[in-house]
Amino acid sequence: MDLLSDLKRLLPLAGSRLSADEPMAAHTSFRIGGPADIFFEPASDDEIILMASYCQERDIPLTILGNGSNILVADAGIRGVVIAIGEPMAGIIQQDDLVMAGAGTRLATLSSWAANHGLSGLEFASGIPGTLGGAILMNAGAYDHCMAEVMVLTEFLDEKLQVSAVVRQEHQFAYRSSIFERRCLIITRACLQLTPDEPQAIIARIADLNQRRRASQPLELPSAGSAFKRPAGYYASKLISDCGLKGCRIGDAQVSEKHAGFIVNVGKACATDTRRLFKYVRQVVADRTGVTLEPEVRFIGDWQHWEPDGDQG
Numbered sequence: 125m126d127l128l129s130d131l132k133r134l135l136p137l138a139g140s141r142l143s144a145d146e147p148m149a150a151h152t153s154f155r156i157g158g159p160a161d162i163f164f165e166p167a168s169d170d171e172i173i174l175m176a177s178y179c180q181e182r183d184i185p186l187t188i189l190g191n192g193s194n195i196l197v198a199d200a201g202i203r204g205v206v207i208a209i210g211e212p213m214a215g216i217i218q219q220d221d222l223v224m225a226g227a228g229t230r231l232a233t234l235s236s237w238a239a240n241h242g243l244s245g246l247e248f249a250s251g252i253p254g255t256l257g258g259a260i261l262m263n264a265g266a267y268d269h270c271m272a273e274v275m276v277l278t279e280f281l282d283e284k285l286q287v288s289a290v291v292r293q294e295h296q297f298a299y300r301s302s303i304f305e306r307r308c309l310i311i312t313r314a315c316l317q318l319t320p321d322e323p324q325a326i327i328a329r330i331a332d333l334n335q336r337r338r339a340s341q342p343l344e345l346p347s348a349g350s351a352f353k354r355p356a357g358y359y360a361s362k363l364i365s366d367c368g369l370k371g372c373r374i375g376d377a378q379v380s381e382k383h384a385g386f387i388v389n390v391g392k393a394c395a396t397d398t399r400r401l402f403k404y405v406r407q408v409v410a411d412r413t414g415v416t417l418e419p420e421v422r423f424i425g426d427w428q429h430w431e432p433d434g435d436q437g
């Protein structure tokens with residue numbers, strides 16, 4: 125029996141949430157990426173545990189994703205199983221100023237839900253196109269605020285697929301990083317503490333931030349947000365711009381003309397050209413300024429043979 129048929133027997137309710145040879149370009153904000161052998165959108169912890177233990181028992185590689193807005197997937201795709209924690213694992217409940225949400229909840233949804241319920245603290249997140257799970261892992265942030273400020277508790281499945289949780293400081297949040305970046309854990313839901321405020325005031329702040337975002341970022345083109353992390357003491361976009369790299373292009377991958385911190389897909393960019401552009405920008409900035417840029421975007425999937433010269437850069 126092939127893998128998909130076997131998995132359909134294991135997860136009889138999965139229906140169209142389970143597929144084979146799924147083009148990842150359809151599941152990433154970059155609109156780039158080859159096929160995942162198996163793509164699964166779970167609807168419960170039990171489904172995640174069933175799928176993950178099936179993979180562990182057979183040594184099948186497992187990749188956990190959210191909304192695919194901070195990743196570049198290889199042209200060769202992703203071997204093994206992708207578990208994408210999205211809409212079927214979304215949901216929000218509230219008790220006073222505490223909000224519990226599923227890892228698949230979109231940040232934009234959570235932010236506007238909080239605003240409408242008179243809870244402030246997630247205005248910064250309204251324009252970030254990821255899920256709560258992805259945002260916790262990355263300690264996503266914008267406009268001088270980040271997830272670390274509102275997180276109380278995160279529930280996850282550990283390496284043995286046991287339910288566990290971290291509270292407050294145990295998240296080990298740092299700039300675009302958390303404990304989840306360093307361990308292979310599956311975030312399932314989280315509790316945030318927000319601050320009561322007037323809904324109209326919160327909604328106005330969100331509108332202002334979204335206006336600023338639209339004015340400065342190339343939201344009309346596919347991308348994965350900021351290409352590089354902010355190096356200590358510098359702004360990546362200014363370094364890139366000062367090196368004359370705005371508009372620099374390899375194939376259909378381009379350093380945005382509007383915001384040099386973004387690499388955008390201006391047509392049918394492939395992952396290899398896009399990663400080459402990351403590498404080129406990094407090289408030029410390092411040569412001219414001495415600053416080494418670290419990608420914020422994560423390179424996911426089968427990148428084994430992406431550079432024909434063997435330089436994996």
Ligand SMILES: Cc1cc2nc3c(=O)[nH]c(=O)nc-3n(C[C@H](O)[C@H](O)[C@H](O)COP(=O)(O)OP(=O)(O)OC[C@H]3O[C@@H](n4cnc5c(N)ncnc54)[C@H](O)[C@@H]3O)c2cc1C
Binds near residue numbers: 187193260310
């Ligand atoms: C136009 C645009 C603007 C952006 N602006 C910002 C911004 O202002 N600030 C910012 O910080 N980011 C920004 N981003 C990047 C991105 O949206 C965030 O990093 C977001 O938090 C990623 O969430 P995701 O669900 O898409 O994660 P994915 O891209 O799917 O995954 C990112 C990482 O998280 C892991 N992951 C995802 N979900 C889980 C889970 N449930 N359990 C365990 N691991 C998980 C994945 O393995 C992967 O390593 C932007 C992106 C775009 C396209």
